[in-house]
Amino acid sequence: MEENNSGILSLFSFLPEGCISSIIALTTPKDACRASTVSWVFNSASESDSVWERFLPSDYQEIISNSVDPPLNYATKKELFFSLCDSPIIINDGKLSFWLxxxxxxxxxxxxxxxxxxxxxxxxxxxxxxxxxxxxxxxxxxxxxxxxxxxxxxxxxxxxxxxxxxxxxxxxxxxxxxxxxxxxxxxxxxxxxxxxxxxxxxxxxxxxxxxxxxxxxxxxxxxxxxxxxxxxxxxxxxxxxxxxxxxxxxxxxxxxxxxxxxxxxxxxxxxxxxxxxxxxxxxxxxxxxxxxxxxxxxxxxxxxx
Missing domain, CATH: 2.60.120.260 (Galactose-binding domain-like)
Incomplete structure (x- = not known):
């Protein structure tokens, strides 16, 4: 089994990082976090903004722009994702609470x-x-x-x-x-x-x-x-x-x-x-x-x- 896994990883190592990121983006946030522990190639790919952009709602920018809370500080889309999971924001003039x-x-x-x-x-x-x-x-x-x-x-x-x-x-x-x-x-x-x-x-x-x-x-x-x-x-x-x-x-x-x-x-x-x-x-x-x-x-x- 270990040999098979090593063989699969060897095949992935020949793929461009962008291709691996596209594959990971088709999974779930939980799977993306797991993928980051597989190898340095997967870690780099799973941390990319292109992956976490896919996990965020398509209208996330509009939603957070309606927040009555202080502006969110984030360096990466992954940070933004987990910020919205762990810390709900108040939107729409204080009428709604939103999180992921x-x-x-x-x-x-x-x-x-x-x-x-x-x-x-x-x-x-x-x-x-x-x-x-x-x-x-x-x-x-x-x-x-x-x-x-x-x-x-x-x-x-x-x-x-x-x-x-x-x-x-x-x-x-x-x-x-x-x-x-x-x-x-x-x-x-x-x-x-x-x-x-x-x-x-x-x-x-x-x-x-x-x-x-x-x-x-x-x-x-x-x-x-x-x-x-x-x-x-x-x-x-x-x-x-x-x-x-x-x-x-x-x-x-x-x-x-x-x-x-x-x-x-x-x-x-x-x-x-x-x-x-x-x-x-x-x-x-x-x-x-x-x-x-x-x-x-x-x-x-x-x-x-």
Missing amino acids: SKLSGKKCYRIGARELSITWVDTPEYWGWTSTPESRFSEVAELIYVCWLDIQGKMPSQMLSSRTTYAAYLIFRVTEYSYGLDVVAKASVQFADVIRNPSAISIDVNDESTNANLLEPETSSVYLIHSPCGDGYLQRSYRRHRRPVQQIAGRVPQLRTDGWMELLLGEFFNDEGNGDIEMKLSETSILNWKKGLVVEGIELRPKEL
């Missing part, structure tokens, strides 16, 4: 709470705006007291990487005095123009067979609080009205390394980037008043292994 997937170079976005459509968000009795150092954005929305919880976000699909399956997540946390959040909510992700755009595909994340031809959005049951006993932070007067969470099928949030929670709203396949993606979470029982939800935004990132 380190595995694939695909685009990732987080829509700030100010850009979401939240029912009664401008009514001080129901919602308030506050700042927190843990957030990427200058403000987050805090639920004060409401029965009608309806949060919606929209993203032009042409801003995303094409031919890519994306997952959409609500990014949030709950306060220690929260209640009314352990009931079943409904989540959905759909193309806004699915009827006029047959190429738009909605994926039911609960269906293992993945019926990718559905034109109607799939609505899933989700929980903002995962409590095995169904109590969460509910006041005692509410507990007798709740069934234990384990008795109801539904997705639950996951704790992230940055301290926020994320709740999967749904998945979709972005084919050619036509139309808008609409994401929604709702729990609108007028008998169930809710409190203590802090919304940072909705995140869209590629579904990768």
Whole structure:
């Protein structure tokens, strides 16, 4: 095996460095990093700007020009790539956070709470705006007291990487005095123009067979609080009205390394980037008043292994 590898490397040594770079550019960022350890020829080829230019989005210059952060400092396209992977930038007048997937170079976005459509968000009795150092954005929305919880976000699909399956997540946390959040909510992700755009595909994340031809959005049951006993932070007067969470099928949030929670709203396949993606979470029982939800935004990132 070692002899075979040596023979292959010997063949590559006769190729011009530009040719090797072109070959590496057809792989992935991870493969390019691995290639740099093979030999000095591969290292030189895999470090070239021509390789990492291919891994960057075609519109990366326009994207970073819209950053509200200080200008990025980079000497090579590889440095720029990993800077965009490790340090998300705020773009579009502070409305969006943008970064790249380190595995694939695909685009990732987080829509700030100010850009979401939240029912009664401008009514001080129901919602308030506050700042927190843990957030990427200058403000987050805090639920004060409401029965009608309806949060919606929209993203032009042409801003995303094409031919890519994306997952959409609500990014949030709950306060220690929260209640009314352990009931079943409904989540959905759909193309806004699915009827006029047959190429738009909605994926039911609960269906293992993945019926990718559905034109109607799939609505899933989700929980903002995962409590095995169904109590969460509910006041005692509410507990007798709740069934234990384990008795109801539904997705639950996951704790992230940055301290926020994320709740999967749904998945979709972005084919050619036509139309808008609409994401929604709702729990609108007028008998169930809710409190203590802090919304940072909705995140869209590629579904990768």
